[in-house]
Amino acid sequence: MNSKSIILGLVCSTALISGCDFFKNKKQEAAEVKTPEVADWSCTAPDNVQQMQDYLKEEYLKEVDQRIRHSGYEADQALLDKIRKNIKFEISHISTKTEKPEQAKTLDCSSLITAVLPKGLQKRAENAYLDEPCEECETEENSSRSYTLQDHYSTSFPSLTLKNDRLNGIDFIYHIEKSDKDEISMTMESHYVVGQAAYLTQLAVQYASYLKANAQNKEDSKKYVEENAAQRDLAQKALDVRQKELENEKKSSVERLNAAWDRFSAEQKTSLQQDQSDWFEKRDIDCKVLSQKNVHELDEKERETYQKQAEYWNEAMYQQNQDIQYSKCFIQKTKERAVYLNNVFN
Known part of the structure; x- marks a missing residue:
């Protein structure tokens, strides 16, 4: 019998990137990872589950790195290293959807997926979400959001729940296939947990940068208001001077008309x-x-x-x-x- 191998493939991972209260879809290309480890023909095989969890962590690290590189804000590197080291992914409550799995060539599996966040990350991310600079906001009053991170998840990601430093997702689907050569391949369908765990990390590590940017924006706004007020005052003086000139001319023209009439x-x-x-x-x-x-x-x-x-x-x-x-x-x-x-x- 040929030796078995596992092929982990992430079909498509979709993540959302924040901008004020607006989010853009970003798709991740399919990826495959091969490992020589032997796995059982089972949705619940510990080796299979562990390799999926490890693979999700790898995808998370890639996503975080990409977000930080493409962001215009500085990240707290020490905090980022701590989060990357301690965050983990768990797959639980696994069920096999395929009937008669012993006779099947493909196992359809379903489970819950959880990103276990380092303690305190959720609170910091929630604060950062409220203070993330908003380019679309036109006034200082609008720059402070009333729409919270929890509102974001309940509205945009109803399948996700964020509580007690755990980001939980339902319906994590993966498939195990057996080839004629007894090679076992495992394909995971897209799920928001990985991308949103990366988003939470981005919020947390850029929080200080958000506060710094907001302070600078506030100072710039104050300077703009002062300069605008000075220019408006000058404009008012110019209007008043011109109006006074015309009042004198108007009086003179009326006197000339009256003199002609008289x-x-x-x-x-x-x-x-x-x-x-x-x-x-x-x-x-x-x-x-x-x-x-x-x-x-x-x-x-x-x-x-x-x-x-x-x-x-x-x-x-x-x-x-x-x-x-x-x-x-x-x-x-x-x-x-x-x-x-x-x-x-x-």
């Missing part, structure tokens, strides 16, 4: 009264329409000096700009009307 006799005023009233109404309507043009639709060269700070305006400042543009239109049309009336008089 030159007419009572009879001439009566004759021109309706035309003057129509002009007042048209001036008001035209200027209201023209003043509503969005400042951001203007070319840079078309903008007045005060409008170059428009990116810092709030709603009230946009309204003030509209008032200024109305005044500009009012002044121009009033001056033109004064010239027209003077020509009529002459």
